[in-house]
Amino acid sequence: MVVRIDYDDSSDMEEGLDTEEEFQTGRWTAEEHERFLQGLALYNKQWKLIADLIRTRTVVQVRTHAQKHFQKVAKLEAQSGRPHDTDDDDSGYGNFSAASTSSSTSTSQLSFNAYPPPSSSSNSSSARPTAAAAAADGCRRSRRASAIAAASTISAAARTAELESPDPPSPKRRKSSHERSARAASFSSSAGRRPSSAAAPQRAETADSPAFSKSAAQLAQGAGLHVRSTFPFAQPFVMPRRSPTSVAEISLATMLAPSGAAAALGLAHPWPQHASSTSVLSFPKPMATAAAALNNQLYRAPVAAAADPAAPSPWLSGGYGDSYSTHETASSGSGTESEEWGSESGLSGGRGSADILELDLPFGDTLLSDDTTVFDAIGALSSAAAGTPANGALPDFARAFAADFTGDSLDLLEPIPLARAGMCLAVKSAPAAAAAAAAAAGGCFAAPPLAAAAEEEQDLDRFVCSLLQVPPQQQGLAGSGSARLTGGGGRGRRQRAPECCAESRARLARVRAAAALNGAFEHTAALPPAADAHLSGASLIRRAPALCTRGVRYQRVPACRASGPEAAETIAKACKEYGFFILTNHGIDPDLLPEKGYYIRREEGYYIRREVAEDGSDGDPLTGPNCWPSDDLIPGWRDTMLRYFDAMMALGLRVAALLAEGLGLERDFFAPHFTRLERHFFAPHFTRSMSALRLLHYRAEVSDVSKGVLGAGAHSDYGLLTLLATDNVPGLQAHLYGKWFDVLPRPADSIVQLNGEWFDVPPRPADFIVNLGDMLQRWTNDALRSTVHRVVNAAGRERYSIPFFFEPNFDTQSWSMWSIPFFFENFDTQVTCLPQFVFAARPARYAPTTSGRHLLDKYAQTHTDASPEANPGS
Ligand SMILES: O=C(O)CCC(=O)C(=O)O
Numbered sequence: 029m030v031v032r033i034d035y036d037d038s039s040d041m042e043e044g045l046d047t048e049e050e051f052q053t054g055r056w057t058a059e060e061h062e063r064f065l066q067g068l069a070l071y072n073k074q075w076k077l078i079a080d081l082i083r084t085r086t087v088v089q090v091r092t093h094a095q096k097h098f099q100k101v102a103k104l105e106a107q108s109g110r111p112h113d114t115d116d117d118d119s120g121y122g123n124f125s126a127a128s129t130s131s132s133t134s135t136s137q138l139s140f141n142a143y144p145p146p147s148s149s150s151n152s153s154s155a156r157p158t159a160a161a162a163a164a165d166g167c168r169r170s171r172r173a174s175a176i177a178a179a180s181t182i183s184a185a186a187r188t189a190e191l192e193s194p195d196p197p198s199p200k201r202r203k204s205s206h207e208r209s210a211r212a213a214s215f216s217s218s219a220g221r222r223p224s225s226a227a228a229p230q231r232a233e234t235a236d237s238p239a240f241s242k243s244a245a246q247l248a249q250g251a252g253l254h255v256r257s258t259f260p261f262a263q264p265f266v267m268p269r270r271s272p273t274s275v276a277e278i279s280l281a282t283m284l285a286p287s288g289a290a291a292a293l294g295l296a297h298p299w300p301q302h303a304s305s306t307s308v309l310s311f312p313k314p315m316a317t318a319a320a321a322l323n324n325q326l327y328r329a330p331v332a333a334a335a336d337p338a339a340p341s342p343w344l345s346g347g348y349g350d351s352y353s354t355h356e357t358a359s360s361g362s363g364t365e366s367e368e369w370g371s372e373s374g375l376s377g378g379r380g381s382a383d384i385l386e387l388d389l390p391f392g393d394t395l396l397s398d399d400t401t402v403f404d405a406i407g408a409l410s411s412a413a414a415g416t417p418a419n420g421a422l423p424d425f426a427r428a429f430a431a432d433f434t435g436d437s438l439d440l441l442e443p444i445p446l447a448r449a450g451m452c453l454a455v456k457s458a459p460a461a462a463a464a465a466a467a468a469a470g471g472c473f474a475a476p477p478l479a480a481a482a483e484e485e486q487d488l489d490r491f492v493c494s495l496l497q498v499p500p501q502q503q504g505l506a507g508s509g510s511a512r513l514t515g516g517g518g519r520g521r522r523q524r525a526p527e528c529c530a531e532s533r534a535r536l537a538r539v540r541a542a543a544a545l546n547g548a549f550e551h552t553a554a555l556p557p558a559a560d561a562h563l564s565g566a567s568l569i570r571r572a573p574a575l576c577t578r579g580v581r582y583q584r585v586p587a588c589r590a591s592g593p594e595a596a597e598t599i600a601k602a603c604k605e606y607g608f609f610i611l612t613n614h615g616i617d618p619d620l621l622p623e624k625g626y627y628i629r630r631e632e633g634y635y636i637r638r639e640v641a642e643d644g645s646d647g648d649p650l651t652g653p654n655c656w657p658s659d660d661l662i663p664g665w666r667d668t669m670l671r672y673f674d675a676m677m678a679l680g681l682r683v684a685a686l687l688a689e690g691l692g693l694e695r696d697f698f699a700p701h702f703t704r705l706e707r708h709f710f711a712p713h714f715t716r717s718m719s720a721l722r723l724l725h726y727r728a729e730v731s732d733v734s735k736g737v738l739g740a741g742a743h744s745d746y747g748l749l750t751l752l753a754t755d756n757v758p759g760l761q762a763h764l765y766g767k768w769f770d771v772l773p774r775p776a777d778s779i780v781q782l783n784g785e786w787f788d789v790p791p792r793p794a795d796f797i798v799n800l801g802d803m804l805q806r807w808t809n810d811a812l813r814s815t816v817h818r819v820v821n822a823a824g825r826e827r828y829s830i831p832f833f834f835e836p837n838f839d840t841q842s843w844s845m846w847s848i849p850f851f852f853e854n855f856d857t858q859v860t861c862l863p864q865f866v867f868a869a870r871p872a873r874y875a876p877t878t879s880g881r882h883l884l885d886k887y888a889q890t891h892t893d894a895s896p897e898a899n900p901g902s
Pocket residue numbers: 722724740745752754759760817818819828829830831
């Protein structure tokens with residue numbers, strides 16, 4: 029079992045902001061190569077972007093490295109006679125130590141089980157709405173228009189350098205070898221460690237930071253933990269600037285059940301010198317304790333929730349609903365469950381038996397209400413633990429943490445399913461140690477008798493089984509005699525009826541899957557066959573979407589209003605930190621929404637752009653006349669769609685204005701890029717925008733990420749931003765890198781602890797899901813990032829969506845003999861890194877271009893039939 033402890037990178041953040049990049053020479057490290065591979069997957073052969081991702085290598089170095097890499101891959105392929113998976117390529121780029129190689133092998137196996145990499149022959153297009161039907165439909169399109177329509181097909185395959193890697197790349201800058209090696213430290217529980225990990229060489233100590241590794245090792249040993257030899261995760265754990273996730277998580281755990289944590293260790297105070305990230309390294313033991321404490325919290329809270337059967341439990345809700353209906357919420361609520369969970373709380377200050385919620389807390393009432401905020405929970409618990417009077421005053425760190433967590437102004441959707449995330453955390457963090465600590469504390473959940481355990485696998489299985497209350501005979505484990513579960517506090521445990529076992533098993537599988545995703549489990553051998561089945565990529569995605577988060581923060585998507593005094597600020601904040609938000613109060617006529625395209629029921633995408641002449645003469649490259657079904661066939665549809673298009677243009681302009689304002693630009697900054705201040709005498713379209721509606725229909729096919737079967741492959745959109753309307757069927761997933769990693773200091777009140785994970789964006793039929801496009805990234809010199817997203821049709825249900833790609837005018841406006849001079853303004857639609865985002869230490873990353881050029885380039889990169897060769901005229 030591996031427990032990860034992350035190093036403090038706060039100094040990196042603070043010091044590293046304005047310094048020049050440090051380019052390395054010489055052999056590539058494993059880490060650099062890994063990033064290179066990520067970059068390759070993400071950006072194909074855009075060396076500049078890849079170099080940006082790697083950070084320590086120049087573009088030229090990257091290119092040379094790529095050359096060697098491809099040669100090597102070709103050689104391996106020739107030798108093996110099969111395509112070589114570059115992700116597994118550990119065959120030597122610099123100083124791969126034996127340790128790191130073996131580690132990455134086990135890790136990639138772990139990752140594969142958790143989240144298989146894409147097959148090289150992605151057939152995502154099969155699930156992608158195709159444009160072929162559009163052509164077959166007899167619609168007349170210009171050649172260019174067809175090329176664009178075809179985008180829906182090709183983009184999934186080609187635009188996608190599929191991002192199905194188990195962990196996303198960390199774009200975070202690496203500054204020093206010290207920090208790199210610090211990151212390499214992790215711990216495994218000594219309670220049941222495998223001999224192999226004990227014998228493995230200590231990379232941290234041979235690496236270039238002996239001081240760090242020594243102290244880490246000492247600390248770990250002092251705490252009864254074992255320093256694992258190498259960094260065990262395929263990807264580095266991405267950490268935010270000011271509040272390293274580990275600290276946040278541990279803080280959270282500690283704060284959630286501090287008294288329990290204290291009891292577990294016999295400590296007077298459970299969070300020693302909290303909140304300083306370095307303290308993480310100093311307190312491996314509290315970390316285990318924290319996990320145990322969190323477990324206490326997790327498995328007590330539902331008991332209280334169950335006391336009111338009418339109230340939906342916030343603790344294990346969310347995700348795709350039914351897959352998370354749990355026995356806690358399903359239980360009778362009679363209170364007898366508390367016996368089962370054990371009643372020795374080990375928590376001080378409580379009024380009652382097992383239930384931490386009965387603590388006399390200032391916020392106690394809100395703790396389990398549906399609109400519970402984490403702020404409340406943390407505030408309540410930390411106040412109680414800190415012994416502050418019940419007046420709501422929080423310890424400073426708790427206040428800061430809570431503010432960091434919730435954000436000030438954003439109206440965050442989806443109350444965090446804290447328990448679920450916490451479950452991952454607890455299992456991830458220190459399962460064996462957590463169990464032991466909890467047991468020592470007279471635990472609130474059954475802890476396996478660790479001392480009797482022979483193998484780590486068994487410990488882990490027992491641990492998880494005990495969490496899930498899988499009866500021993502159902503566990504399918506070797507040596508189950510010693511796995512007899514002991515009830516917390518020595519109380520007898522009620523055996524579950526056999527019919528519950530399937531559910532328990534499924535839950536076991538889900539937790540294990542989640543834990544695997546979280547990088548916690550490195551073994552799979554002991555999984556019962558039934559559970560194994562749940563670990564295939566597709567089912568994992570289907571069953572454990574919300575468990576796929578590493579922390580607790582990715583379940584929520586910020587919601588921003590399109591109007592009101594806060595709108596500009598909240599939109600800018602969401603864009604900076606998330607790159608993704610839900611737009612409410614948008615003012616689009618609700619009557620327009622349901623009609624907007626659901627007539628299109630074919631397997632295809634269907635584009636609508638601004639109207640141009642039949643011969644396309646007043647169009648731009650990449651455009652053509654819209655293709656409308658006859659009015660007899662769908663009466664009024666054309667009219668509806670054009671009204672919708674206009675409304676979306678107006679909304680796009682409004683959001684762009686709010687964003688500009690929030691970014692400190694002129695409110696009207698973007699507008700001229702989307703409008704044409706020339707009024708054509710005969711065709712007074714007020715826009716030359718390339719914006720497009722795309723009507724998408726996904727057929728009822730379950731995605732299988734491992735096989736590359738996706739609704740839409742991972743991509744970012746090209747324009748300024750995209751306003752997405754969806755029906756009620758989930759499917760959209762976003763991939764966050766965090767927005768503040770290398771440009772500006774991350775604001776103290778940031779809502780996001782950055783991390784890269786796919787997470788499910790809840791469908792919001794009445795609102796719009798907004799994501800940022802590549803052009804905005806370009807304009808802001810990477811300060812804002814276009815958001816990578818994809819569609820995974822986990823439910824296998826038919827799905828409709830209508831993205832509105834808000835894209836600027838193609839090019840420079842031109843004077844025509846029909847223009848009304850008064851309105852004419854020669855405005856070049858230049859996309860240039862804005863001075864506000866260009867610093868000495870961070871010069872412009874993109875050459876000026878035009879919107880049209882940018883689009884052509886993008887299409888050329890990703891669509892074979894939109895390449896210059898295929899479209900010589902464009
Ligand atoms: O259907 C969706 O939810 C997203 C579609 C999308 O991302 C796209 O067409 O670019």
